[in-house]
Amino acid sequence: MGDIRRPFHHALAVSEKHCRGCTRCMKNCPTEAIRIIRGTAQVNAERCIDCGQCLDACPYEAISIEQDDFSRIFSFQHRIAVFPALFFSQFSDDVPESWIAQSLYDIGFTDYYESEFGVDILKSISSRFSVYAARKPVISSYCPAVVRLIQIKYHSLVDHINLLRTPMEITSLYVRQLYQDKGISAKDVGVFYVTPCAAKIADIKTSEKGKNHLFDGVINLDYLYNLVCGNVSKHKKRLQQSKPLKSTVSGNAAIWSLAKGESAMVPGRSLAVDEIHNVIEFLESYETNSIEDLDFLELRACSQGCAGGVLTPENKFLTSEKVMKRAKRKGPLDDETQRRISHESRKIDRKLKIDGYEAHNTDVLDDDISEALKKMDEIEKISTLLPGLDCGLCGSPSCEALARDIVLQKASWSYCGVLHLKKSHPLIQEIWGNKFSRNS
Amino acid sequence: MDVSIELTAGDFSRAGTASSRIKKILKQLNVPPDIIKRVVIALYESEVNVVAHSYGGNVTCTITSEGIDIVVQDQGPGIPDIDLAMSEGYSTASKEIREMGFGAGMGLPNIRKNVDALEINSSENSPTTISMHVKFTHTQEE
Structure with missing residues (x-):
């Protein structure tokens, strides 16, 4: 079997200064990617899937996640933030959404979208298909850490991975199309993804998915959270007059990143597994003894899905609860947004599928x-x-x-x-x- | 290399131990995924057969660079009519075993579909030995 591997980009780094070689990360790493060499944890780039377990395990803050310089957004005339819906649920209850939205403008963005808006776009293009792969059950491609895990360890399942682009990518395609239609040059439009985890950074920066340029940079969710909190505490008075915010996502789509959020929307029999060690346990047994009539598998590296991402400051269980509550309040999109989506989305529907995923032979002796x-x-x-x-x-x-x-x-x-x-x-x-x- | 695993009659929860172990080994040997899948199916069905129908037994796998030989031996009670056992849907499994989701009569037919060579030695009231071989390279008809 030919091994045509392209290297993965990694977003996690170990600080030699802070690492004590305590072995906690090494023992927690689900792919056995870490070794202690000369007192410092060393990560094997071929085995690391950027799941962030090491960061969670480290008591010395020796593991960090790379991040683009925030000022990079200002090299674009139009600066769009794309973030998971759960961003709104990171703040305490006395900070209304309109303050958060206004703060994003104050900080420097000119527009924002919730990444799950891509789900609404997908649904509008076709109510029939929302997943696509050579074989059933289709495995969700939403969590990049899981996709990588399958690429390095579960080769028989590689062609089960959903080939449709993820909601955040579809959102970016849509936004870019929108600006292009307004006659704005692509080089003036900067789309930035606000990430809840390391795996999404690694995914965006690994060009494996093809030439389509979708994001101009990545901002870590905790960093943006700090900026918004700072802005809120400084300008509370002014923020009280901020306009009601625009609706950028439907209720159904808003829960997509939580555990069971995506699988709830896929027709047929589906199964949802969260937390990387659980995912591994499941895939090991699934490979030996497959389950009949299964249509879809939602697998997430973090416990509680993206609510448990290493860059989300709020407690994951509370986040889940808040996101669910918010989704219930939201309901479907308004008619005008719906009309605009159906009009615009036709222009991007040919860009929605990617070619495929490669297997990486890391276990071969x-x-x-x-x-x-x-x-x-x-x-x-x-x-x-x-x-x-x-x-x-x-x-x-x-x-x-x-x-x-x-x-x-x-x-x-x-x-x-x-x-x-x-x-x-x-x-x-x-x-x-x-x-x-x-x-x- | 040889791997040998004991199987206890009635211990359905541990059926699959041999197949997962062999799967892990074959992955490290760079055996193509579709061939690993065939080995795993044949092995798993054999494990279930021993657990469900026999008084217990063992599986021995011999792995070479060309392929894998699997020998499943049990302590009886034997298969009275092998041709009948090989037909799809035929099963001697008890009601209890069927209720557990096993005993659909697909065991031996499924094994035959997934191996390159199969030999069954058995008769009523005697131990059964099933020998199979799976090649690690694709044959022409595939």
């Missing part, structure tokens, strides 16, 4: 199968000789991973600290009994 078999045998042998504590002292997440690293010449036997222990020491006996005496 050797391109030559006989060599790979030999390595497999060696790994098995070494695994039985290692203590099986998965303590992480060697810098690998588990004894099995160390065995693999040894065979792939990325580590050596001497890395195992437990094997170095003086087994006759009374303390060792006290803790482990005579568990380790037999292997020496």
Whole structure:
């Protein structure tokens, strides 16, 4: 099988200064992408899916998410923010939506859209199809961390991934079309995505999806949250006079990014799984024993869907509740918006599908199968000789991973600290009994 | 390399252990996904067969660079009419087993569809041995 991989862009970085090599991120990483080398966590670029589990696990704030310079928005005459609907639900109840919207203008944007507006556009183009893939069940492409996970680990499921663009991408296409129709040059229009997680940054900056240029930059949601909060506290008086805001998303679409939000809108039998370890557990069993009559799979790397994104300041359960409440109040789009969508969306409908996703062979031991078999045998042998504590002292997440690293010449036997222990020491006996005496 | 796994009669919750383990190994050997899928289906059906119909047994997989040999052995009670067992929809499964979602009579037919070679040795009141082979390269008819 040919391995035509294009490198993934990654949005997570480890600060050598802050990292203590504590192994927490390494042990929490769902793809075993992290090793501790010379006291610092090192991330394997081929295995990392930018899910953000490491950032959640780190108590020393050693893991950060890249971000574009905010002032970049001012290099465009028209500056449009596209953000997930849950952005409105990050603020305390005494900050009305109109203040938040007005603050976006105060900060420097000239217009804004909720990314789930793309769902309304999609629905208006065709009430029949909202997902499209070579095989059923169609797997949602909404969460880029899950898409990458499938690309590196679940090759038999790659052609199940939905090929329709995600709502945020459709929103961008639509907005750009709108400005083009007004006779505004494309180079004067800057569309910026406000992201709840690292995976979306990585996705936007990996050009794998084709040449279509959709976003001019990414702004981290917590950063924008801080700017809006600052503006609200400074200009409370003036904001009280702000106009009622425009409606940019329907109630049904507004819950799309939450767990069960997307699957609720897809016809047929669908299943929703959230949190990356759950997703892995599900995919492992699904690959062995598929489920009949399943039409759609909604898989999200974060618990509670995007409400649990690492860049969302509000508690994820509270966010979910607030988003649901807001969606209930909203109902369908007004007739005028609906008319405008059906008129405009015809112009972008040929750009809605992407070509496909590639598999990346990260787990393969050797391109030559006989060599790979030999390595497999060696790994098995070494695994039985290692203590099986998965303590992480060697810098690998588990004894099995160390065995693999040894065979792939990325580590050596001497890395195992437990094997170095003086087994006759009374303390060792006290803790482990005579568990380790037999292997020496 | 060899992998051997014991199967306990009636332990449906653990049927699938062998197939997931083999799946993990084959992925690391760069075996094409569609072939892995066939191996997994054949293996999983075999596991269910042993768990549902026999007094227990074991699966032994031998993996070489050319393909995988799977030998499933149980301790009886044997298949009286192999041709009948090979026909789709025929099942001797009890009501209880069918209620659990197994015993649709697709086990052996499904195995046959997914392997390149299949041999069944069995008769009434004796152990059953099923040997299968799946090649790691695509054959012409596919």
